[in-house]
Amino acid sequence: MLKAIAIDDENMALEVIKAHAGKVPFLDLQAVFSDAIQGLEYLKKEEVDVVFLDINMPDISGIDLAAMLPKETLVIFTTAYSDFAVKGFELEATDYLLKPFPLSRFLKSCQRAQEWKELQPSEEPDHLFIKTSEGKIKVSFDDLLFCEAAGNYVTFQLVDQKLISRMTFKDLENTLPEHFVKTHRSYLINKRKLDRIERHQVHLGKYVVPISVSFSGVLE
Known part of the structure; x- marks a missing residue:
């Protein structure tokens, strides 16, 4: 399109x-x-x-x-x-x-x-622009730890800050590269930022994100 x-x-x-x-x-x-x-x-x-x-x-x-x-x-x-x-x-x-x-x-x-x-040559992007109440903010994928869906909003947890944007989780999935995977119906994580994987949760820096049974195989 x-x-x-x-x-x-x-x-x-x-x-x-x-x-x-x-x-x-x-x-x-x-x-x-x-x-x-x-x-x-x-x-x-x-x-x-x-x-x-x-x-x-x-x-x-x-x-x-x-x-x-x-x-x-x-x-x-x-x-x-x-x-x-x-x-x-x-x-x-x-x-x-x-x-x-x-x-x-x-x-x-x-x-x-x-x-x-x-x-035109296609290059895999290394960032995305997140629409917030303060305007569009450029975010590097390398700085993004995980995303959490809540209704019609998505929280982007970065290494040093948190951003909230009004969007659907489906649209977000189509935007992020393949090293971002779902561990839960409300969470997408950056596999490259994983510190520890446990049975029901994963650790990304100081943050803990749940793993649901239906998504347990994505990190194998």
């Missing part, structure tokens, strides 16, 4: 992108912005795969904004001016959509972005 946002100072253009995006099954359009600065602030906090970006905007042009994005972020320029095409490809844009563009052309652009994403 491609995670995307759109930035365009024309609301009508954003409505067209939203309508087209709703018909592309592998595209998740997470937000749209008519203000380029607001869009840039969003990108500082959230990771996306693709940005549909208008070029001719007030305050900051799409060309200048694209140069500020992380290298791995794919850019699809959307504009009514064909003169910008050459400059767009100089910035290694994934594609260039000339307004007004039909669904078929939009879909082709999305497919190109999907292909580019699949060609």
Whole structure:
């Protein structure tokens, strides 16, 4: 699934992108912005795969904004001016959509972005970002001892602090690498931080986490 946002100072253009995006099954359009600065602030906090970006905007042009994005972020320029095409490809844009563009052309652009994403080298991440009441906090997997679920919240116990985030345990399981395993329906532990394994519990530093019968085999 491609995670995307759109930035365009024309609301009508954003409505067209939203309508087209709703018909592309592998595209998740997470937000749209008519203000380029607001869009840039969003990108500082959230990771996306693709940005549909208008070029001719007030305050900051799409060309200048694209140069500020992380290298791995794919850019699809959307504009009514064909003169910008050459400059767009100089910035290694994934594609260039000339307004007004039909669904078929939009879909082709999305497919190109999907292909580019699949060609990018995949590296196993060494961290995750945890959303808390104070914002998103970067946490290294090496600092994370265990996670505990409580209703719609998860507690992340780090070596030197504790963080609480509103999320499902299932989403967390899909995010963590394979050396994090369940020892209990409410606990996920970092096997690399184990100090001692007992029959009904494990020790990670000064902390003790239970092992239920149904999960007893994961540490063998």
